[in-house]
Amino acid sequence: MRFGRFILVRLALLVLTLWLVSAAIFIGAQVLPGDVGRTLLGPLADAQAVAAINHQYGTDRPVFVQYWDWLSQALQGDFGTSLALRAPVAPFVIEALRNSAALAGVALLLVVPIGIGAGVWSGLRAGSLTDRLIILTSVSAAIVPDFVTALVLLMILALWLGWFPITGVAPDGSGLWAGIYYLILPALPLVLIYTGYIARMARAGMVEALGADYTRTAILKGLRTRTVLLRHVLRNALMPTITVIATQIGYLLGGLVVIESLFHIQGLGNLVLSAAKAHDFPMLEAGVMVMAAVYAIGAAVGDLLQAVLDPRLRRSGAL
Structure with missing residues (x-):
């Protein structure tokens, strides 16, 4: 109850x-x-x-x-008629949300396992050379703006080496894997930034959990190291990291204006920017409202996940 x-x-x-x-x-x-x-x-x-x-x-x-x-x-799904396109706004917003969600999904598929894995590995070896290298790499990757990283990766991986296309939009009729392939290059700048951020969050949680009283108690009870890590350490260590990932989904869906413009992705950020330039008020209102809803829902999901992982928070009224 x-x-x-x-x-x-x-x-x-x-x-x-x-x-x-x-x-x-x-x-x-x-x-x-x-x-x-x-x-x-x-x-x-x-x-x-x-x-x-x-x-x-x-x-x-x-x-x-x-x-x-x-x-x-x-509330009924009707956001009016676009002044610039002379067509209903809702289909354009839904398509933009779908494109942004695809980009965010590819980024998260790479960020979550790499970031959490690197953070857990670093936390288990706190103070070692590996730990220092992971921290240095994560900080260095996170401080570079995403548009700078995107331009560098675009020139190297797309123009010089030709490994990826210069656009993030797959041709019409392309399958799922082709769509993912076209989104890998736009997702890489986000991977570099968020992997370092999540790795540092996971490392801090691991170091704190490893030094907690419940961990020492579990070890003194004679539990195996694997059991202690899986049942006691990881659940508490990764709770803040999972919450942060949930709250960042809103930014990944609506705050990537430069990335979407650079790779010609018609996402939410690009939609809002184009509507503002054209003074298309119905499209602008709908786009910003959807972005705000995504941010708010992401924050609510983060709170719910935190409450599920740590019942003490909801019982104490901390959330």
Whole structure:
């Protein structure tokens, strides 16, 4: 019952967060320069024609009425009509989310095993030469911005060596493996950054767990080393790392504007950037709202995973 109450409270907070974010996004779009009529008809259009377009799209109504209509339609999956493309917004947002999810999935498939494996290995050999090399490599990889790493890898692996294509979009009709192959190069800059970050998190958790009282108690009981590591050390050591991975999914799905632009991937970040440039308010609102929802859901999933792995947190009300 405590866990069920914790889930209900976390879901209520998630709904409240998304509602506040939706209000902030809509109000932010209202204060941006320009309006629908001018965007569609151009800066030299007649004022009456602009007013007619604004009335047609309902942008001359009170802000609260517009917000309620937009929110009620968005809850039904209808984000309006794109001003630039003259088509419903939802299919473009869904396709962009699918593309970003594919890139994030390939990155996570590489990051999670490599990062956790390197961190656990380093933590088990804390203070050794291997430990120092892993720490040095992880810090060096994490401090370089992703767009710098992407440009270097693009020049070396795609242009000079020809191992990968210069785009992250597979041709139409390509299979699953071809799609993954085209996404490996765009995912590598993320792998270098997040592998080092996750490895350091996992190492810190391992060092702390190995020196904890419960570990010493398990060893004194005569349990085998493998049993102590699997049943006592790893579960507690990797809890913060798993939570961090869950919270970073939002960034991987919506915060990779430069990576997506560089490799011509029509993801969420690229969609929001293009909508902002074109003053496409419905597309901009929908894209930012989906990105915010992904961030909020990722944080909620991280909290739930942390509560599942450590029941003491939900019982004490720490989460």
